Amino acid sequence: MKAGVIVFPGSNCDRDAYHALRDVLGYEVDYLWHADRRPLDDYGLIIVPGGFSYGDYLRPGAIARFAPIMDSVRAYAERGGLVLGICNGFQILCEAGLLPGALTRNTGLKFRCRHVYVRVENAQTPFTRHYREGEVLKLPIAHGDGRYVCDEATLAQLQRNRQIIFRYCSPDGAIDPAWNPNGSVDAIAGVANERFNVLGMMPHPERACELLLGSEDGRRLLQVAG
Amino acid sequence: MVSTSRSPEVWRSMGLTDAEYARIVELLQREPTDTELGMFAVMWSEHCGYKYSRPVLRLFKKYREALEGAGFENAGVVPLDEQYGIAMKVESHNHPSAVEPHQGAATGVGGIIRDIFTMGARPIAILDSLRFGPLDEARNRYLFEHVVEGISSYGNCIGVPTVAGEVYFHPCYSGNPLVNAMAVGVVPLNRIVSARADVPGSAVMYVGASTGRDGIHGATFASETLDEDSEQKRPNVQIGDPFMEKLLIEATLEALETGAVLGMQDMGAAGLTCTTCEPTSKSGTGVEIDTALVPTREPDMTPYEIMLSESQERMLLYVQAEREEEVARVFRKWGLNAVVIGRVIEEPILRVRHHGEVVAEIPPDYLTKQCPVYYLETQEPEYLREVQNLDLSALPDVESPEAALLQLLESPNIASKRWVFEQYDWLVGTQTVVPPGEGDAAVLRVRGSQKGIALKIDCNSRYCYLHPYRGGQLAVAEAARNVACTGAMPRAITDCLNFGNPQRPEIFYQFEQAVHGIADASEYFGTPVISGNVSFYNESERGAVYPTPTIGMLGVLERAEDALQAGFREAGLAVLLVQPPAWDDPHLGLGGSEYLSVIHGLERGIPPTLLLDAEAQLHRFLVACARQRLVRSAHDISEGGFAVALTESALIGNCGVQVNLPHEAFRWAQGRRDAILFSEAQTRVILSASNEAVPAIQSMAQAHGLACYRIGETGGEEVAIAYEGEPLIRLSLQACRNAYENAIPRWMERRV
Numbered sequence: 001m002k003a004g005v006i007v008f009p010g011s012n013c014d015r016d017a018y019h020a021l022r023d024v025l026g027y028e029v030d031y032l033w034h035a036d037r038r039p040l041d042d043y044g045l046i047i048v049p050g051g052f053s054y055g056d057y058l059r060p061g062a063i064a065r066f067a068p069i070m071d072s073v074r075a076y077a078e079r080g081g082l083v084l085g086i087c088n089g090f091q092i093l094c095e096a097g098l099l100p101g102a103l104t105r106n107t108g109l110k111f112r113c114r115h116v117y118v119r120v121e122n123a124q125t126p127f128t129r130h131y132r133e134g135e136v137l138k139l140p141i142a143h144g145d146g147r148y149v150c151d152e153a154t155l156a157q158l159q160r161n162r163q164i165i166f167r168y169c170s171p172d173g174a175i176d177p178a179w180n181p182n183g184s185v186d187a188i189a190g191v192a193n194e195r196f197n198v199l200g201m202m203p204h205p206e207r208a209c210e211l212l213l214g215s216e217d218g219r220r221l222l223q224v225a226g
Numbered sequence: 227m228v229s230t231s232r233s234p235e236v237w238r239s240m241g242l243t244d245a246e247y248a249r250i251v252e253l254l255q256r257e258p259t260d261t262e263l264g265m266f267a268v269m270w271s272e273h274c275g276y277k278y279s280r281p282v283l284r285l286f287k288k289y290r291e292a293l294e295g296a297g298f299e300n301a302g303v304v305p306l307d308e309q310y311g312i313a314m315k316v317e318s319h320n321h322p323s324a325v326e327p328h329q330g331a332a333t334g335v336g337g338i339i340r341d342i343f344t345m346g347a348r349p350i351a352i353l354d355s356l357r358f359g360p361l362d363e364a365r366n367r368y369l370f371e372h373v374v375e376g377i378s379s380y381g382n383c384i385g386v387p388t389v390a391g392e393v394y395f396h397p398c399y400s401g402n403p404l405v406n407a408m409a410v411g412v413v414p415l416n417r418i419v420s421a422r423a424d425v426p427g428s429a430v431m432y433v434g435a436s437t438g439r440d441g442i443h444g445a446t447f448a449s450e451t452l453d454e455d456s457e458q459k460r461p462n463v464q465i466g467d468p469f470m471e472k473l474l475i476e477a478t479l480e481a482l483e484t485g486a487v488l489g490m491q492d493m494g495a496a497g498l499t500c501t502t503c504e505p506t507s508k509s510g511t512g513v514e515i516d517t518a519l520v521p522t523r524e525p526d527m528t529p530y531e532i533m534l535s536e537s538q539e540r541m542l543l544y545v546q547a548e549r550e551e552e553v554a555r556v557f558r559k560w561g562l563n564a565v566v567i568g569r570v571i572e573e574p575i576l577r578v579r580h581h582g583e584v585v586a587e588i589p590p591d592y593l594t595k596q597c598p599v600y601y602l603e604t605q606e607p608e609y610l611r612e613v614q615n616l617d618l619s620a621l622p623d624v625e626s627p628e629a630a631l632l633q634l635l636e637s638p639n640i641a642s643k644r645w646v647f648e649q650y651d652w653l654v655g656t657q658t659v660v661p662p663g664e665g666d667a668a669v670l671r672v673r674g675s676q677k678g679i680a681l682k683i684d685c686n687s688r689y690c691y692l693h694p695y696r697g698g699q700l701a702v703a704e705a706a707r708n709v710a711c712t713g714a715m716p717r718a719i720t721d722c723l724n725f726g727n728p729q730r731p732e733i734f735y736q737f738e739q740a741v742h743g744i745a746d747a748s749e750y751f752g753t754p755v756i757s758g759n760v761s762f763y764n765e766s767e768r769g770a771v772y773p774t775p776t777i778g779m780l781g782v783l784e785r786a787e788d789a790l791q792a793g794f795r796e797a798g799l800a801v802l803l804v805q806p807p808a809w810d811d812p813h814l815g816l817g818g819s820e821y822l823s824v825i826h827g828l829e830r831g832i833p834p835t836l837l838l839d840a841e842a843q844l845h846r847f848l849v850a851c852a853r854q855r856l857v858r859s860a861h862d863i864s865e866g867g868f869a870v871a872l873t874e875s876a877l878i879g880n881c882g883v884q885v886n887l888p889h890e891a892f893r894w895a896q897g898r899r900d901a902i903l904f905s906e907a908q909t910r911v912i913l914s915a916s917n918e919a920v921p922a923i924q925s926m927a928q929a930h931g932l933a934c935y936r937i938g939e940t941g942g943e944e945v946a947i948a949y950e951g952e953p954l955i956r957l958s959l960q961a962c963r964n965a966y967e968n969a970i971p972r973w974m975e976r977r978v
Binding site for chain 2: 009010013015016019020051052055056057110111112113114140142144204206210212213214
C-alpha cells in the first residue's frame with residue numbers, strides 16, 4: 001500500500017503524517033508537492049495534512065484550494081480514491097468544495113491544543129471500519145479555527161446520510177457542550193462526503209498512533225488497507 | 227574630544243560615548259561615514275558586543291575556553307549519540323515585548339529559531355520564560371495575553387512545538403516584562419554549519435524576506451532603559467511573518483543538503499552588518515558587497531538603513547563559488563529571494579558599496595574584536611542585609627493550613643498554566659513524550675535515536691534578589707532537579723541573564739554574583755553553560771527587575787520510554803519522600819518562599835540552603851530509578867513546599883493521596899507546621915511507586931547517601947496530610963482543582 005502526503009508551503013504536519021504512515025503502519029509514503037499536477041491513481045490514500053498552508057492568509061485553506069495538486073486530488077476523489085484531510089487539511093477540503101460546511105474561529109477565540117474525546121458515529125466508512133459504532137477515541141486537537149458550521153439544510157442532510165463521522169464527547173461518550181472544545185455545530189469533529197471516500201476531521205489521528213505519545217486511538221483510522 | 231564636523235548628539239543618540247567615538251576615529255584614522263558610524267554603534271552595543279558582561283561571562287568554563295582559542299564554533303551543540311547532537315539557545319525579547327507584546331514575543335521566537343537552524347539543526351522544541359507584573363493591573367493582563375498570543379501564533383505556524391516554560395508574576399516586572407524564548411534543535415554531528423567565511427571568492431548570498439526599514443537600531447534599543455519615550459520606539463520593533471520563517475527553515479535545511487553552503491548566519495540583531503563582519507572576522511577574511519543588490523521592501527533605502535535593518539526572516543549564506551545557482555534554486559522553489567550580493571575577499575576588509583560607490587570600508591575586527599570592554603564597578607547593595615533579616619520567632623505559625631494551601635494553589639505563580647500552554651501546539655512533530663503540565667520538565671523522543679531529551683526553563687528571581695550568588699546556584703539546581711525528575715541526566719545549560727542597568731554598581735554586583743553562582747553550580751553538576759544571552763537595562767520608572775538569570779536545562783534519557791511524569795497515576799501506590807539526611811538552614815527553607823510572600827506579604831530571609839553534593843546524588847538516584855523502572859512518578863518540592871508538591875501530583879494524576887509525615891523526616895522544621903508544609907528546603911522529591919518496588923528504591927536512596935521515607939499511599943478523592951498522626955490538611959481534590967486550575971482563567975476573564 002502506498003500513501004501520499006501533500007506538502008503545501010506552510011504545511012507542518014506533513015512530516016508527522018509521513019512518519020505515522022511509514023514507521024508505524026509500514027506503508028510506502030511519498031510527499032506530493034503542491035505545485036505539481038499529476039495522476040494519483042497509484043496511491044491507496046492521500047493525506048491533506050495540517051499546518052498553516054500559505055500562512056493561513058485570507059483564511060485557512062482559502063489559497064491552498066487553488067494549488068495545482070488540488071486538481072489532481074479532486075480528480076482522484078471523483079474516481080473514488082480515499083482522501084483524508086486533517087486539521088488544516090479539513091479546512092482545505094471544505095474550501096475546495098470536496099466537503100460541505102466550513103471551519104471558523106473557535107468560540108473561545110483562542111488556539112487550543114489538548115487531548116479530546118470523540119465518538120465514532122459511523123463505523124461503516126473506509127476510514128472507520130476498524131472501530132465500533134459509539135466507540136470513544138482519545139485524540140489530540142491543535143487549532144484556532146475548528147468550529148464546524150453549515151446551514152440547517154446541510155446539517156439535516158449530513159445527519160440523514162450519516163456523514164457525521166466523529167462528534168466531540170465526554171470520556172464516557174456523552175455529547176455535552178462542556179466537552180466541545182471549539183463550539184462546532186452538533187459537536188461535529190469530522191465529516192465525510194456522500195460517497196464516504198473523503199473524510200475531514202479537526203483532531204489529529206496521525207499524532208495518536210503510539211502510546212508513548214499519549215494515545216494510539218488514531219492508528220486504526222489510517223489503516224485503510226487490508 | 228575629537229575635532230569633528232559632526233555634532234556629538236549624532237553618536238550619543240546611537241548609544242556611543244564620546245570616548246568610543248574618539249576610538250573609532252583613531253582606529254579608522256579618519257571620521258567614519260554615516261553608514262560606518264551606524265555599523266559601529268550597533269556592533270559596539272552591549273547587545274552585540276557584550277562590552278560590559280564579557281569579563282564576568284569568563285566565569286563560564288566553556289565561554290572561557292572559547293575565548294582562549296577553542297572558538298565558539300559548535301560550542302552550542304551537545305552530542306546526543308554517535309550520530310546526532312542537540313543545539314540549544316535562549317534569548318530575551320524583553321523591550322520589544324514591553325512596547326508591542328504580540329510582535330515582540332513572536333519575533334523573539336522567530337529569532338531564536340533562526341539561531342538553531344543556522345547551525346544546520348532542525349528545530350524541535352520551543353520553551354519560554356515569561357514574567358509580568360501582577361494580574362490585578364489591566365496593563366499586565368494585556369501584556370500577558372498578547373505575549374502568549376504572539377508566541378502561540380508564531381510557534382504554532384512554523385510547526386515547532388512549545389513544550390515547556392514558566393510564568394511568574396511580580397511587581398518588579400510591571401514596567402518591564404521579561405520574555406525569554408529558548409529553542410532546541412537536532413543536528414547530524416557531521417553536518418554542523420558554522421558562521422564562517424573562510425574561502426575567498428565564495429559568494430555572499432542573501433536569502434529570505436526583503437529588507438525593510440523596521441528594527442533599525444533594535445540592538446541599541448535593547449541596550450537602553452525603558453522610559454516614557456519607549457512607546458515612540460514602536461518602529462524599532464520588528465514585525466514577524468511565521469509563514470516566511472517556516473519556508474526559510476525548510477529551504478535552508480534543504481539547501482544544506484547540496485553541500486555547497488560553506489557558512490551561514492541569520493540576520494538578527496545588527497542585521498547585515500553583523501552577518502558580514504562576524505564570519506569574516508572569525509575567518510580572517512574580508513567581504514565586498516553592494517547594498518543596491520539587496521532585495522528591499524521600499525524603494526530608495528539608503529545603505530545605512532540596509533546595513534542596520536533588523537527585518538525578520540533573513541539569512542546570509544556563504545556559498546561555494548560556481549555553485550550559487552544550485553543553492554539559489556532551492557530557495558526559489560520555496561518562493562524565497564536568493565541573491566548574490568557580493569564575494570568573500572582575501573583582504574580583511576568589510577567593503578560596502580552602494581551602486582558601486584564605496585560607503586563603508588572597515589576591517590571586520592574593528593567591529594568585533596576591537597569592541598571596547600569595560601570592567602564595571604560593583605558594590606554590594608544596601609538592601610541585602612536588610613532583607614536577609616528574618617526573625618522566625620516573631621512569625622506566628624500557620625493558623626489554617628488548609629486555607630493557606632488553597633491560597634498558595636491559586637497564587638498565579640503556582641497555579642496551573644494550562645491557560646497558557648493550551649494555546650501552544652505542544653505536540654506537532656510527534657516527539658513530545660511528557661507534555662506541558664504533566665511532568666517537572668518536558669521530554670521529547672528524538673527520531674532516529676533511542677534517546678530522549680528533557681527540557682526545562684526556570685529561575686526563582688526572588689531567591690536571586692535576596693541572595694544573588696545562592697540564587698544563581700539554586701536556579702541551576704532546580705532546573706537540573708526538574709529534568710532529573712523525568713529520569714534524565716542533566717547535561718548542559720543555556721542561560722538568559724536579565725538584569726537592570728549594569729552601570730549601577732549594585733546591579734553589576736547582582737550580575738557578577740549570580741553568574742558566579744551559576745558557574746559554580748554548573749561546574750559541580752557537570753552541566754556547562756553552552757550558550758546564552760545577556761539582557762541588561764531591564765528597568766522602568768518603577769526601578770530594576772529582580773535579578774533573573776533564567777536557566778534553560780537539557781537532560782538526556784538513555785531511553786525515551788523511561789520518562790517519568792509527576793502525577794499519581796493510580797490508587798494503591800506507595801508515596802515516598804526522598805531528601806538529604808540532614809542540613810542546616812537558619813530560616814528553615816522559608817526564606818524567600820512563596821508562602822512568606824503570599825501569606826505574610828514578606829519577601830525576606832536567606833534562600834534555602836543548597837548542598838551541592840546531595841543535589842548531584844539526587845539527580846543520579848532519580849536517573850537510576852527511572853532507568854530500572856522502579857518509580858511511577860517523581861515531582862520536586864519547590865515553590866509552595868511539600869504540601870503544594872503533593873497536591874500537584876494528586877491533581878496531575880487525578881488521584882487522591884493520604885500521607886502521615888514522621889517527625890524523623892522533619893526534625894529540621896523544629897515543629898513549625900508552616901515549615902513542614904510550605905518550606906522550600908531544597909533537594910527533596912516526592913515519588914510514587916508500587917509497594918513491591920519500595921525496598922529497592924530505599925536501598926537505591928541509601929546507596930546515594932539520601933534519606934527515603936515511606937509516607938503514605940495514593941487513592942481516594944482527597945489530599946490528606948498528617949504529621950505524626952495529627953491531621954493538618956484534608957481537602958477534596960475538587961476544591962484543590964478549583965483553586966489550582968481556575969486561578970489564571972479567572973484573572974484573564976476580568977475586563978476592568
